Amino acid sequence: xxxxxxxxxxxxxxxxxxxxxxxxxxxxxxxxxxxxxxxxxxxxxxxxxxxxxxxxxxxxxxxxxxxxxxxxxxxxxxxxxxxxxxxxxxxxxxxxxxxxxxxxxxxxxxxxxxxxxxxxxxxxxxxxxxxxxxxxxxxxxxxxxxxxxxxxxxxxxxxxxxxxxxxxxxxxxxxxxxxxxxxxxxxxxxxxxxxxxxxxxxxxxxxxxxxxxxxx
Numbered sequence: 001x002x003x004x005x006x007x008x009x010x011x012x013x014x015x016x017x018x019x020x021x022x023x024x025x026x027x028x029x030x031x032x033x034x035x036x037x038x039x040x041x042x043x044x045x046x047x048x049x050x051x052x053x054x055x056x057x058x059x060x061x062x063x064x065x066x067x068x069x070x071x072x073x074x075x076x077x078x079x080x081x082x083x084x085x086x087x088x089x090x091x092x093x094x095x096x097x098x099x100x101x102x103x104x105x106x107x108x109x110x111x112x113x114x115x116x117x118x119x120x121x122x123x124x125x126x127x128x129x130x131x132x133x134x135x136x137x138x139x140x141x142x143x144x145x146x147x148x149x150x151x152x153x154x155x156x157x158x159x160x161x162x163x164x165x166x167x168x169x170x171x172x173x174x175x176x177x178x179x180x181x182x183x184x185x186x187x188x189x190x191x192x193x194x195x196x197x198x199x200x201x202x203x204x205x206x207x208x209x210x211x212x213x214x215x216x
Contacts, residue, residue: 001024001025001026001027001051001052001053001054001069002026002027002028002029002051002052003015003016003019003026003027003028003029003049003050003051003052003065004028004029004030004031004038004039004042004048004049004050004051004052005028005029005030005031005048005049006030006031006033006048006110006112007030007110007111007112008101008105008110008112008182009048009049010178010179010181010182011048011049011062011178012048012049012062013177013178013181013182013208014049014062014063014065014066014174014175014178015049015051015062015065015066015069016028016049016206016207016208017066017173017174017177017178017202017206017208018065018066018069018070018073018078018174019069019207020205020206020207020208021169021205021206022069022070022073022075023073024069024072024073030111030112031048031112032112032114032115032117032118033112033113033118033119033121033122034115034117034118034120034121034122035118042058042060043058043059043060045060047060049062049065051065051068051069053068063174066078066171066174078169078170078171078174079166079168079170079171079172080170080171081170081171082171082172082175083157083166083172085157086157086165086166086172086175086176089150089153089154089157090175090176090179092150093147093150093179094179096143096146097147097179097182097183098126098129098130099130099131099136099139099143100136100140100143100144100147100183100186101182101183101185101186102122102126102130102133102136103133103134103136103137104137104185104186104215104216105122105185106119106122106123106133107216108185108211108214108216109214140186140188144186144188144189147183147186147189148189148190151189151190151191151192151195152192154192154195155192155194155195158194158195158198160194162197162198162201164202165177165198169205173202177199177202177203177206177208180195180198180199181199181203181208181210181211182211184199184210184211184212184215185211185214185215185216186215186216187215187216
């Protein structure tokens with residue numbers, strides 16, 4: 001099977017995770033961010049991830065891919081229940097997290113931004129949602145204060161054992177880890193120890209790398 005992705009895309013991380021967690025082989029191809037023709041030809045929309053299944057057919061929507069691959073693996077199914085307090089945390093951080101993350105993504109040499117046209121496509125599109133990238137970078141200190149407070153709130157929700165955020169690998173991890181992983185691009189975040197331990201364990205278990213070495 002083959003997965004078409006962007007490296008920075010949290011929805012793509014969801015799909016990548018299930019392959020790593022279930023120890024299944026995976027081929028990936030990173031598309032240029034301004035490539036509309038390829039994804040539209042596959043699923044009729046400009047979005048990723050896209051899974052090319054063994055039968056050659058294409059599947060979109062990250063959670064559909066997660067559930068399909070999970071069932072295919074035959075190793076038990078991910079627990080679907082999401083704790084309300086964790087969902088509330090994801091919703092809260094979702095209100096501002098991209099203002100920290102997206103302006104940095106075009107600056108670290110990711111393959112989906114290999115051309116000026118791909119960078120411009122991303123910036124023009126995302127600035128419509130979060131505002132001017134440079135202005136958001138100037139507000140880093142304000143956003144850091146918020147994420148520090150929110151990470152402190154997250155820590156009690158993280159299990160004590162390296163078995164997933166809720167005590168076992170579940171759909172909670174599929175939703176949470178991509179958000180935290182992308183935040184590793186932000187220099188200056190002070191990570192609570194349990195959250196950091198979770199990040200490191202899940203990165204290794206899923207095979208999805210982080211951005212600490214390129215943080216800005």
